Amino acid sequence: MEGVLSILVGIFFAVSIYLMMSRYTIRIMLGIAVLGNAVNLLIFTSGRLMREVPPIIPVGELVPPGPTANPLPQALILTAIVISFSFLAFLLVLAYRAYQELGTDDIVEMRVAEPADEDLPPVSY
Amino acid sequence: MAFEFGGGLNLVLATPFAAAVVAPYLKKALGHNSAWLLAMVPAGIFIYLCQFIGTVATSGHGVNITPIEWLPYYGIQYSLFVDGLSLVFALLISGIGTLIILYSGGYLNGHADQGRFLSFMFLFMGSMIGVVLADNLMTLFIYWELTSITSFLLIGFNHKEERSRRAALQALIVTGGGGLALLAGLLLMYHAGGTMEMSELLGKGDVLRDSSLYVPMLLLLLGGAFTKSAQFPFHYWLRNAMEAPTPVSAYLHSATMVKAGVYLLMRVHPVMGDTALWTTILPIFGGVTLIMGTWMSLRQTDLKLTLAYTTIASLGLLVMLVGTSNETAITGAVVYLFAHALFKGGFFMIVGTIDHEAGTRDVTRLGGLRRAMPFSFYAAVACALSMGGLWPFIGFIAKEEIYAGLIGTNAPALFLTLTAVLGNAMMFGAAFVVALKPFIGEAVKTPKHAHEGPVLLVAGPVALASLGLLSMLFGDFVGAELLRPMANVVHGHHGHLQIGIGAVHVNFAFMLSLMTIALGVGFYFKYEAIRSTRGVLIRFLGEGPDSFFDIFIAGLVRFSARTVRLLQSGNMEVYLAATFATIAVALLVPMIAFDELPDWPTMPDLYIYEWSTLGLAVVGLYALLVAKTRLTAIVSLGIQGFAVALIFLLFGAPDLSFTQFMVETLSVVIIALIMNRLSLKEHDKRPGPQIALDASLSILVGLGFCLLLMSVTQGTFNWHLSEFFTEYSRAIAHGRNIVNVIIVDFRGFDTLGEIAVVTITALCVHTLTLGTGRMARKPKAVSTHPVSLDEATSGQKGAE
Amino acid sequence: MQTLIFRTTAPFLAALMILFSIFVTLRGHNDPGGGFIGGLIAASAFMMYGIAAGVQYVRRALYFHPISVAAFGLVLSATSGILSLFEAQPFMTSQWTFPTIMGVEVAISTPMFFDIGVYLVVMGSLTSIALKLEEE
Structure with a gap:
């Protein structure tokens, strides 16, 4: 079971990285969205898989009667999902604002922080 | 007997630093006559040190002061020790210091920054006395560097002139660089001698001389001493240091600081x-x-x-x-x-x-x-x-x-x-x-x-x-x-x-x-007659090393600029490719080199609906990859996201599944809102070689994560932590939903940090969009006073 | 998107979703649910209402600025951890009390307030982002 999920995780990573290596911000954003899922699945799978038994203790019991899915990766992923979403929203707004200010969504043309033809620093004290 | 007043020395050595704090205020209150009062500090130190004269002269050996421990494991502590050599130096520093403080009071009378000047002078005085009284090698080094730094501040006192700035920087680079050599030398001494205390090293006889590290040790120490004491070819910084006000030249650059190098040589002479x-x-x-x-x-x-x-x-x-x-x-x-x-x-x-x-x-x-x-x-x-x-x-x-x-x-x-x-x-x-x-x-x-x-x-x-x-x-x-x-x-x-x-x-x-x-x-x-002689050698001796310094600094600036230019080309594609290539290498190479590749997984017995869920994810991803229009892209992004949510549901994670469903819905809406403004080009215009490179790189990284996950899941799993949570979720945290208990209780602190991050991203989005949109088009909104949240909202209402 | 039907039903739908989100949050300790999910549901409710009726109505309905709501949630979560300090226990040690209100035993605990804080943070932050984007 984990083997198949591993291959799926590999595909998720490959697709997200291919999208991120695009020149256009919107595809990079899509890549980042996929990357979040890829990482979440990675954590989920590495905590081992268990079909259909959620880590919930039935009423009246002190511990689950039988084996359940691993709760630890679930707790980690739950917060990660929300964080990666708010992060994605921030990046989207950032990309949009960059587009507004710079008039381009091509990252090769975005050279404000590192201009291509910058002079060497002056030699003085 | 000496120990009885020894502990007080630590306190006495703090007084110049205290005076450095007080001096500007005192100068403000009393004008240049504050020098009379401030001179009491070095005078007091001088008198205090006089107590040691008899003890040191008659006993013939040093007086150790009760040390203050710092990093005992490495033998680093704050320790002082007074013997004939350090005593004379300390007396000279404090005695001449008294006269210099008085002199500074007259010399810089009426100067706007006299208070700061006096403050620097006291900082230097404290550091210099520290250098000569230090016992622990690290104490010595720290004080040594402090004198370099205060010397920098004092030479550059007239900081509005480039000549002063140059001289100050030069002094700092030369003596500070020498200080680094000294540090290496002191560490070698520690290594060879086995102790950080100078007083103990001095009793070790030929240990340092016979050490196999003697030659590098000596050369490094000389590097420190020669730069500090301005020996040829490092002499030029002292000449240029004359840019400083004369009290500084009299005190630092003739009577005391430049002698630190000679002091060091004298100090180690018996053993080296x-x-x-x-x-x-x-x-x-x-x-x-x-x-x-x-x-x-x-x-x-x-x-x-x-x-x-x-x-x-x-x-x-x-x-x-x-x-x-x-x-x-x-x-x-x-x-x-x-x-x-x-x-x-x-x-x-x-x-x-x-x-x-x-x-x-x-x-x-x-x-x-x-x-x-x-x-x-x-x-x-x-x-x-x-x-x-x-x-x-x-x-x-x-x-x-x-x-x-x-x-x-x-x-x-x-x-x-x-x-x-x-x-x-x-x-x-x-x-x-x-x-x-x-x-x-x-x-x-x-x-x-x-x-x-x-x-x-x-x-x-x-x-x-x-x-x-x-x-x-x-x-x-x-x-x-x-x-x-x-x-x-x-x-x-x-x-x-x-x-x-x-x-x-x-x-x-x-x-x-x-x-x-x-x-x-x-x-x-x-x-x-001598003054008017000319000659190549004379010119070289006079100006050679000095102009070499300029060449060196210019070269350094150019070199670092070029290096930065090379490493930070400003080309995002290069950065990303380098990052992902590193990840791929880090994942794959160790696995192949140490022959830890996982076994090929056996065909699992998944149900048909599980297969189709996985298939749905792959289809969504493929569609996203080749999407040509906005709508396709958004829909396929949604498909892969919901497929992930289904996977969570199938494998016993209803909480995750719900969250993922909600998040995917919101993502699709938000991306749709943004995408209206950004262009999704019909084709992701990449030239053929670029596609090949990107594709192979992403496949390599994907393969790396795939293999890593396979090896991980084929190994044994440590259930310790999960079992702990499962066992105690109901018992001590009164919750039946173990995932939720972990989030809000067991790992609550973690969650607190995470919701703080969520709040910060919302704040960032808010500030990023402040002053844009419809509001910004109204000139009134871009007023001089900052727009508060309420105003922003009401301004919004008005614009509607 | 501002069709008549959608615009008419949106307030009721949103109210229902928010009610549901509170329910999901409060049951979270024992059944699937919790502050994160609840917050997401509430945020999507406001977002939907914004798309249907217009952002200004959402802002009016919310009364507080969504970021203030998020900040309040953050403070609530943080202070719920401080309570244990008065009991001379480490920060964030959970405190429980089971009072009987109208004949029903109710569990009141610091993790509950913590989870409500999470709910408010997620709801406030994401609503703020969504409304900003809808305004643009």
Whole structure:
């Protein structure tokens, strides 16, 4: 079971990285969205898989009667999902604002922080 | 007995730093007269240190002060120790410091930043006393670097002038770089000697000398000492340091800080000196510095530069003498060091007074000041007599001892003697140029109408000049209680030293003295001729290393700029490719190199709906990859997201599944909102090779994660933590949903950080969009006062 | 998107979703649910209402600025951890009390307030982002 999920995780990573290596911000954003899922699945799978038994203790019991899915990766992923979403929203707004200010969504043309033809620093004290 | 007042020394050493904090406020309250009050601090330290004189002189060994532990595991602590050598240094620093603080009060009278100046001076004073009293090698190093830093601040005091800034930076780079060499050397000493305490190292005999690391250790220490003490070819920073106000030159750059290098050499001499390497390197560098310095000093017209070069020369002489490892020569060096601190400090202050009162310190524009400034004149003559080594001043004894120690029949001794005689003769000439030229002869019109300086300016030089004579009158005390214990520490055993008016012996050394004086008089009269000589060598000696510094700095700036340009090309694609390539290498190479590839997974028995969910994810991803329109992209993004949510649901994670469903819905909406404005190009325009490169890179990374996950899942899983949560979720946290219990209870602190991140992203989005959108189009909204949240909202309402 | 039907039903739908989100949050300790999910549901409710009726109505309905709501949630979560300090226990040790209100035993605990804080943070932050984007 984990083997198949591993291959799926590999595909998720490959697709997200291919999208991120695009020149256009919107595809990079899509890549980042996929990357979040890829990482979440990675954590989920590495905590081992268990079909259909959620880590919930039935009423009246002190511990689950039988084996359940691993709760630890679930707790980690739950917060990660929300964080990666708010992060994605921030990046989207950032990309949009960059587009507004710079008039381009091509990252090769975005050279404000590192201009291509910058002079060497002056030699003085 | 000594330990009883020993602990107080730590406290006493803190007072200069405290004074540094107080000084600006005191100056603001009292004006330049605050110097009288502030001078009490070094004076107090001086008196406090006097208590040690008897103990140190009679016991013959040092007094350890109760240390303050810092990193005991590495032997690093704050520890001090007082012996003959450090005591004389500390007395000089605090004693001259008292006079200098007074002098600064007069010299910078009316300067807007006088308070800051005094503050820096106290910082330096505290650091310098720390250097000489430090026992632990790290304590020594920290104080050593502090003196470099305070020297930087003081040289750059007139920070609005580029020359000052350059000189300050140069001093910092040279001495700070030397400090790093010193650190390495000290660590080697620790390694070889097994202890961080200097006082313990000194008792180890030949351990350091016999160490296999002796050569690098010595060279690194010399790197620190030579830069600090401005030995050729590092002398230029001291010349340029004359940009600093004169009190700084008098204090740091003649009497105290530049002697730190000599102090270090004297300090380690008993355990590291007297080897072939020591007696070769030190005399050569010292001798060259001596001759170069004195020669250059005669060529200057600026009195301060003349003095600066004689200081360089004197430091060269001291290094040369310590380098001989000869007992008498070292005694001579000790006496000379003492005498030099007195006469050179005084000299600098006199030149400062001339500069202050006459408006220039160019010797060609000065003359006949003896009537206008009588005290300065007498003080200058007294200093010159001591510097020239004339009876009855302390400089005389120093010179006699030096010659007595150097005289020998073999070639090196003869050579060193000649060097010393020549150097001293030129020094004699320079001394009298400074002491006589501005004062005698016809009165020359100076930029300011010259008159004697106020008492704050005159007290210092007069006191120091008279000390040159007084120390001879009280020679028994100075010799037996101060300088002999100091010399004993340096050469490691008890020697003899006689100081006093009557200590004149007509011997071979006396003959050399006479010869020196005769030559010196000649140099004095040939002064103008020497100044006008020209030559390649002279120009090289004078300016060579200095201009090399400029080349070095320019090269450094250029090199780092080019390196940055190379590594940070500004091309995002390169950054990303480099990052992902690194990830791929980090994932794949170790797995292949250590043969830890996972087994190929067996065909799992998944249900059909599980297969179709996985298939749905793959389809969504593929569609996203090839999407040509906005709608396809958004829909396929949604598909893969919901597929992930289904996977969570199938494998027992309903919480995750719900969250993922909600998040995917919101993502699709938000991306749709943004995408309306950003263009999704019909084709992701990448040239063929680029596609191949990107694709292979992403496949490699994907493969890396795939294989990593396979190996991980094929290994055994440590259920310890999960079992803990499962077991105690109900029992102690009263919750049946274990995932939720982990989030809000077991790992609540973690969650607190995470919701803080969520809030911050919302704030970031809010600020990013402030002043944009419809609001910004209304000119009124972009007003001068910041728009508050409420105003932003109401402005929004108004625009609707 | 501002069709008449959608615009008419949106307030009721949103109210229902928010009610549901509170329910999901409060049951979270024992059954699937919790502050994160609840917050997401509430945020999507406001977002939907914004798309249907217009952002200004959402802002009016919310009364507080969504970021203030998020900040309040953050403070609530943080302070719920401080309570244990008064009991001389480490920060964030959970405190429980089981009072009987109208004949029903109710569990009141610091993790509950913590979870409500999470709910408010997620709801406030994401609503703020969504409304900003809808305004643009």
